[in-house]
Amino acid sequence: xxxxxxxxxxxxxxxxxxxxxxxxxxxxxxxxxxxxxxxxxxxxxxxxxxxxxxxxxxxxxxxxxxxxxxxxxxxxxxxxxxxxxxxxxxxxxxxxxx
Amino acid sequence: xxxxxxxxxxxxxxxxxxxxxxxxxxxxxxxxxxxxxxxxxxxxxxxxxxxxxxxxxxxxxxxxxxxxxxxxxxxxxxxxxxxxxxxxxxxxxxxxxxxxxxxxxxxxxxxxxxxxxxxxxxxxxxxxxxxxxxxxxxxxxxxxxxxxxxxxxxxxxxxxxxxxxxxxxxx
Numbered sequence: 001x002x003x004x005x006x007x008x009x010x011x012x013x014x015x016x017x018x019x020x021x022x023x024x025x026x027x028x029x030x031x032x033x034x035x036x037x038x039x040x041x042x043x044x045x046x047x048x049x050x051x052x053x054x055x056x057x058x059x060x061x062x063x064x065x066x067x068x069x070x071x072x073x074x075x076x077x078x079x080x081x082x083x084x085x086x087x088x089x090x091x092x093x094x095x096x097x098x
Numbered sequence: 099x100x101x102x103x104x105x106x107x108x109x110x111x112x113x114x115x116x117x118x119x120x121x122x123x124x125x126x127x128x129x130x131x132x133x134x135x136x137x138x139x140x141x142x143x144x145x146x147x148x149x150x151x152x153x154x155x156x157x158x159x160x161x162x163x164x165x166x167x168x169x170x171x172x173x174x175x176x177x178x179x180x181x182x183x184x185x186x187x188x189x190x191x192x193x194x195x196x197x198x199x200x201x202x203x204x205x206x207x208x209x210x211x212x213x214x215x216x217x218x219x220x221x222x223x224x225x226x227x228x229x230x231x232x233x234x235x236x237x238x239x240x241x242x243x244x245x246x247x248x249x250x251x252x253x254x255x256x257x258x259x260x261x262x263x264x265x266x267x268x269x
Contacts, residue, residue, distance in 0.1 A: 001220060002106055006147060009110045011205035013117050013136070019198030020121030023191060025184040028172060029121075029129050035164065036117055036133065039140055042156075046149045050222045057222075057235050058243050060152050064159050065250045069257030071164045075171045076264035082175050083267070089184060 006047035013040035027078050027088040031071075038067050106146050113139035124183050126172045130165060137161040148222040150231045 013036060020033030042060045049056025082088055116136035123129045137160045144153035172178060185191070225234045239247055 002102070002147065005106065005110070006143070008206060009113065009143070011202055012114050014205060015198045015202035016114070016117040016121060018201055019194040020117075022194035022197060023121060023185055025186060026126060026177075028126050028168065028175075028177065029184070032129060032133050032168060033121060035160075036120065036136065039137065039160070042152075043140060043143060046144050046147050046152060050148050050220060053221050054225060054234055054238055057149050057152050058239055060149070061155065061235070061239065062246060062250065064155060065254065068159060068164055069253055071167055072257050072261040073264065075167055076261040079171060079174070079265045088175065088177065 001050065003047055003051060006043060010040045010043040010047070013037075013043065025090050027081070027090055027093075028075075030090070031074055031078070035067065035071070038063060102146060106143065109139040109142040109146070112136075113143065122185070124185075125178065127169065127178045130168050130172065133168075134161050134165050137165065148220065148226065151235045 017033045017037035017040060020036065021030050024030050024033065042063055045056040045060045045063070049060075078088055081093060085093060087093075113136045116132045116134075116139060119132040120129045120136065123132060137156060141153040141156040141161070144150070144156060186194070222234070228234075229237060
């Protein structure tokens with residue numbers, strides 16, 4: 001039973017994902033960091049499913065389906081932004097800035 | 099230290115190194131490939147944690163489909179060459195380190211096993227011995243969680259239509 005260590009590894013991966021989102025400006029890399037955070041949560045679900053029953057693993061299944069849908073739509077949005085602005089650097093995408 | 103522990107800590111280290119390299123590499127392609135290493139290591143961790151079926155899905159869906167999609171978009175936009183660094187300056191680095199570290203310690207404090215209740219016997223391994231590795235996941239998926247499962251198909255259809263509409267130049 002590796003519940004404690006698994007949750008610790010998951011915490012490290014989630015914190016790294018958050019740091020990546022804050023640190024980078026490239027929209028695609030930020031998107032990859034979001035995927036990293038989703039995976040850290042999946043690790044938590046699987047670790048807890050080991051002692052609390054199969055529901056956690058079912059939930060990971062749904063998280064993966066939603067992540068796949070999110071990746072497809074998100075990358076399409078990035079493609080559309082690139083066509084419009086010729087860049088994916090978030091510094092140059094500031095229409096909503098006051 | 100048993101073999102399970104050795105495998106667990108090896109792949110944990112690989113996953114954390116992959117994640118750290120992913121958020122610091124300048125080239126998006128290098129970032130994506132380091133993320134693939136993290137995803138594969140997580141699949142190995144899932145096997146250690148009695149989730150073999152989820153581990154296979156992780157490799158097929160995440161490391162296979164989603165990361166290919168990412169690499170495809172990177173190459174379509176011609177971002178493969180490492181241009182000027184897109185990392186934020188010292189202020190951004192300080193904020194990211196501070197908030198990431200703060201979140202890490204908060205998560206770690208909340209994630210001690212005592213907070214999750216005393217872990218009982220290994221329910222998953224027992225269930226897998228009774229119903230098989232795939233059966234243990236598939237049986238509840240097609241009975242108790244049937245409606246969410248069906249709704250997933252609608253979600254995927256909406257995502258396909260949305261992606262085509264957004265990415266197409268002129269409809």
